[in-house]
Amino acid sequence: MQLTSKFGKPFLMLLLILPILTGISIYLYQEYQQTTDEIHQIIYNDLLEKKAKLFQNFSEHIHKELGDEMVLMLQKNPDLRHHYENEMSLLITRELKYLYMLYYDYEDKKLRYLLDSSQDEEERAEYGQKFDPQTDIWEVARITRQPQVEQQEVDTLWITYALPIIVNGKIVALLGADFSNDESRYIDEAVIPLKNLYFYISIFMIIMLVTAYVQFIMYYLSRKRSLHDPLTRTYNRQYLAELLNNDNIDQYQMLLIDLDHFKRINDIYGHDVGDIVLQAASGRIKSQIRDQDVLIRYGGEEFLLLLKEKSVVTCKSIADRIQEGIKERPIKANEHNITLTLSIGINPYPGYAKNIDEAIKIADEQLYRAKSSGRDRVEISNDEKLSLQSNTTKRIQDVKTAILEERIHCVYQPMFKTDDLSLKKFEVLVRLLEQDGTVVTPDDFLPAIANTQAYIKVTERVLSIALQTLKEKPVELSINLALQDVFNNDIMAMITSLLMSNSDLTNRLTFEILETAEITNFDLIRQRIDLLKSLGVKIALDDFGSGYANFKYLVHLGIDILKIDGSLIRDIDTNDNAYHIVQTINDFAKRMDIITVAEQIETEQELETVKELEIDYVQGYYLGKPSFDLFDLLNKAD
Numbered sequence: 085m086q087l088t089s090k091f092g093k094p095f096l097m098l099l100l101i102l103p104i105l106t107g108i109s110i111y112l113y114q115e116y117q118q119t120t121d122e123i124h125q126i127i128y129n130d131l132l133e134k135k136a137k138l139f140q141n142f143s144e145h146i147h148k149e150l151g152d153e154m155v156l157m158l159q160k161n162p163d164l165r166h167h168y169e170n171e172m173s174l175l176i177t178r179e180l181k182y183l184y185m186l187y188y189d190y191e192d193k194k195l196r197y198l199l200d201s202s203q204d205e206e207e208r209a210e211y212g213q214k215f216d217p218q219t220d221i222w223e224v225a226r227i228t229r230q231p232q233v234e235q236q237e238v239d240t241l242w243i244t245y246a247l248p249i250i251v252n253g254k255i256v257a258l259l260g261a262d263f264s265n266d267e268s269r270y271i272d273e274a275v276i277p278l279k280n281l282y283f284y285i286s287i288f289m290i291i292m293l294v295t296a297y298v299q300f301i302m303y304y305l306s307r308k309r310s311l312h313d314p315l316t317r318t319y320n321r322q323y324l325a326e327l328l329n330n331d332n333i334d335q336y337q338m339l340l341i342d343l344d345h346f347k348r349i350n351d352i353y354g355h356d357v358g359d360i361v362l363q364a365a366s367g368r369i370k371s372q373i374r375d376q377d378v379l380i381r382y383g384g385e386e387f388l389l390l391l392k393e394k395s396v397v398t399c400k401s402i403a404d405r406i407q408e409g410i411k412e413r414p415i416k417a418n419e420h421n422i423t424l425t426l427s428i429g430i431n432p433y434p435g436y437a438k439n440i441d442e443a444i445k446i447a448d449e450q451l452y453r454a455k456s457s458g459r460d461r462v463e464i465s466n467d468e469k470l471s472l473q474s475n476t477t478k479r480i481q482d483v484k485t486a487i488l489e490e491r492i493h494c495v496y497q498p499m500f501k502t503d504d505l506s507l508k509k510f511e512v513l514v515r516l517l518e519q520d521g522t523v524v525t526p527d528d529f530l531p532a533i534a535n536t537q538a539y540i541k542v543t544e545r546v547l548s549i550a551l552q553t554l555k556e557k558p559v560e561l562s563i564n565l566a567l568q569d570v571f572n573n574d575i576m577a578m579i580t581s582l583l584m585s586n587s588d589l590t591n592r593l594t595f596e597i598l599e600t601a602e603i604t605n606f607d608l609i610r611q612r613i614d615l616l617k618s619l620g621v622k623i624a625l626d627d628f629g630s631g632y633a634n635f636k637y638l639v640h641l642g643i644d645i646l647k648i649d650g651s652l653i654r655d656i657d658t659n660d661n662a663y664h665i666v667q668t669i670n671d672f673a674k675r676m677d678i679i680t681v682a683e684q685i686e687t688e689q690e691l692e693t694v695k696e697l698e699i700d701y702v703q704g705y706y707l708g709k710p711s712f713d714l715f716d717l718l719n720k721a722d
Contacts, residue, residue, distance in 0.1 A: 103293060135245065136231060138175055139259050143249045146171075155187050155256045158198055165199055165211060172201035182207075182262035186215050188226065188255070195222060198257060221246045226255055313381040315359055316366035324380055324388070324440070333443065334435030334481060336378070336390040337399040340447040341369065341406070344425045344459040346385035353420055360417035365410060365424060372406045388444070396432045396464070403428045403462045411460070425460035427451055432464060435481075479532035483516065487538065491517040492545045495710035496553075498717055499562075499681065499703040502695055507718070509560040511596070511703065512550050513710055514542060534568075543569065544578050551582060554589040557714060562594035562624060562645075570597065570612045571605070583619040590620030594645060598626040606640070613641055624681070629669060638676055646673045648699070650684025657689040663697075670697055 146168060150157050158165050172183055185199040195215040200208040209215070217223070221232035225246040234244040247259040311323040343365055350358040362385065369387060370379055382388040389406075393399050407426050414421035429451030434443035446465055454461040486492055492514065499509040516524040533539045543565075550561050569575045583590050595616060613623050624645035625637060629652050637643065648666055655662040666682075673680045682694045685704030694702055711717050 132233060132243070132245070135180070135261065135263060136247070139245065139247050139261060142172065142175060143247060143259050147249065147251060152251050154251070155198065159187075159211075162211070169199050169201045172199060176201065176203055177263075180261060180263040182260070184209065184260050185249075186222070186258045186260060188258075195258070219244060222258060222260075225258060229255060316362055316381050318366050318370070318387065319378060319380045321380065321382060323378075327378060327390075328440055332435065333390075333440065335392055336434060337393050337396070338431040338434040338443055338447045339389040339391065339399070339403055339406075340382070340429045340431075340444065340451045341387040341389055342427045342451055342455065343385040344427055344455075349422060353417070353422070357417040357420060357422070361415050361422055361424065364415040364417070365426075368409050369406055372402065372409050382444075388447075390434075399430060399432060400462065400464055403430060403464075407460070407462060427454040427459045428462045429454055430462065430464040479529055480536060480538055483529055483533050483538045483542065486516050487541050487545065489519075491519070492542055493517060493712060494546060494549045494553075495712050496561075496714045496717060497703060497710040498708035499701050500707055502682075502699055502702050505702075505707070507708075508701065509562060509594075510714065510717070511562045511564075511710075512546060512553075513564070514546050515712075540572075540575055540578060543575055544582070547579060547582055550593065551586045551589055553714065554586075554592055557718070559714070559718075560592045560594070562596050564626065565595045565597050567597055567609070570609060576612060576615075580615065580619065583616075583621065587620060593620075594622040594624050596624040596626040596645075596647060610641055617642060617644075627683075629665065638673065638678060643676075643678055645679045645681060647681040647683055650704070653682050653684050653690060653694070653704075654686065657687070657693045663693070666699075667697055670699055 147154055150164075158168065172185070175183060180203075182202040183200075184197060184202065186195045187198045188194075189196050195217065197209040197211060197213045197215055199211075202208050215222075219234045221234045221244060225232040225248045229248050229250060231248070232246045234246075235242075242262055242264055245261045245263070247261075248255045249257040249259060311319060311326060313320045343361070346358065346361070349361055366379070366381070366387065369389070373379065373389065373391070376392040378390040378392075380388040380390075391399055391402060393402070407428060411423065411425050414423045416422075429447045429449065431437075431443055431447035431450065434440070434447070437443035437446060450463040450465050454463040457463070483492075493516075495513050495515055496510040497513060498507050499511060500506065501508050514526050514530075516526075516529050518524060530539070530542070533542065546563060550563055553559070554561060583593075597613075617623060622644040623642065624647055625641075625643045626647045627649040628646050629649045638646065646669070648669055652662045652666050656666055657663075670680050679701065680699045681701040681703065682690075682699045683703060685691050685694065685702050685706045687706060690704075691702060691706060708717065708720075
């Protein structure tokens with residue numbers, strides 16, 4: 085089921101992009117958070133390392149000056165305590181607010197203040213004042229004899245540090261400090277707008293993502309319901325339009341299925357039973373087809389089945405299987421056993437009809453035949469006209485595909501100067517390459533695409549190849565152009581546009597016009613030829629002597645080159661009439677200053693006879709066959 089019909093491609097692209105943007109925003113937020121934490125940790129470690137070193141130096145300094153009895157001396161001498169409190173205060177910085185030394189009172193097993201050099205003198209403790217620890221790091225430091233740090237999180241403002249002072253293997257005091265990690269706070273204050281921005285963007289993207297997918301799911305479920313028949317759970321007629329917009333009907337074969345005498349079931353048993361029968365019948369049909377096949381409830385008791393199948397034989401076999409699957413056992417409905425049969429009409433070529441309505445009409449005609457012949461039958465269209473139409477349409481599609489896949493190519497047939505057989509020109513001939521590499525000649529595909537846009541595209545492709553070749557090689561080229569092409573306004577507009585864009589090349593280009601019907605609008609053809617010649621190209625009349633063309637054309641159309649039909653050349657060395665006709669044509673052309681070319685030279689005798697008649701140019705398989713490789717032809721000529 086296609087979803088672009090309502091939401092469109094931009095919305096579907098958004099569904100793909102939103103998860104990516106959401107993921108990026110969440111990733112950036114996490115990266116930001118992780119980076120911030122790492123910065124906090126670096127600042128914390130650096131700050132702690134510096135402070136710890138200062139505290140260690142001070143503890144060593146006081147011990148060195150006072151010796152092993154430092155605690156006892158400080159306890160007995162207030163002046164000494166005051167002196168060292170002043171020294172400790174020198175360690176106070178902006179982030180260090182509390183700095184003190186504690187001793188352990190073994191009698192009451194309490195920590196008491198020995199020194200206090202905190203920033204705020206009014207908050208300093210008195211000597212011997214009991215210390216009330218807010219954390220157990222003091223006890224841990226006393227027991228482990230290792231410095232301890234207390235901080236709840238990396239970015240917590242306050243850090244408590246406990247340094248045991250050990251003398252002769254015994255802890256005599258604890259140096260304590262409470263300092264703030266202000267740098268972390270300043271970083272947080274500076275980047276918190278960016279942090280909030282990342283956070284809100286992530287939340288917004290998550291909300292957008294959830295909203296988009298909820299809307300998508302709701303639409304999908306609603307869309308699915310709108311394209312399905314609620315009773316049989318098959319597709320409905322609306323889905324057929326969706327399918328045709330997004331798939332090629334050429335890939336399918338069409339079956340129109342009707343439940344025989346279904347009205348009787350409704351009349352006898354009621355519509356409730358009829359609904360059960362419809363559900364059961366559609367279920368049995370679905371059990372006989374594949375996932376790629378499409379079953380549509382087309383009417384009350386009619387189903388349209390599109391089989392993704394190319395073989396008509398296989399299609400007929402599937403239809404027979406569906407028919408047998410329905411009637412092999414009765415359908416149970418409200419205690420009734422109802423035997424059901426099907427009539428099926430098959431259109432094996434729905435893609436070759438003008439439109440879907442015509443394709444269904446053809447299937448409906450076969451269904452009518454099945455019902456008129458007694459029902460419980462399968463009828464398949466075998467109309468020869470339809471088959472011919474299908475082959476033509478198939479070839480048109482093949483050519484369209486070849487154009488898209490650039491499998492329209494050109495071969496080059498050499499054209500030689502008759503007197504010395506020097507290579508002077510090449511005739512450009514179109515070829516179609518099948519996907520397996522098979523070369524298809526124009527007789528096998530040009531008639532099928534006549535009067536179609538594909539024909540114009542092929543003509544444009546050939547002319548474009550010829551012009552590109554003229555840019556790359558110093559040669560002269562000729563291109564075939566049907567008389568109908570000259571009358572076609574679209575083709576002439578395309579040709580004149582390309583010629584005007586490549587005016588420096590046109591003097592080496594010739595259009596060979598082939599008349600397949602007698603000219604009725606002589607003035608128009610003369611105007612078109614004059615237009616082409618005004619753009620610099622030469623005009624050749626192809627296959628002269630084989631059809632409607634006569635000497636009047638040579639007189640009034642300003643022909644530059646006359647190509648004598650190969651049917652006259654083939655008999656020229658053995659048929660006197662052919663010889664004299666070619667002689668007359670050549671003599672008249674020379675009087676009109678028209679260059680002559682003999683086509684389809686296949687033997688040495690034909691070549692010698694043409695030389696005797698002094699025809700200007702020759703071409704044919706005896707002299708050189710068409711080749712895709714122009715470079716190779718030029719090398720052989722050298």
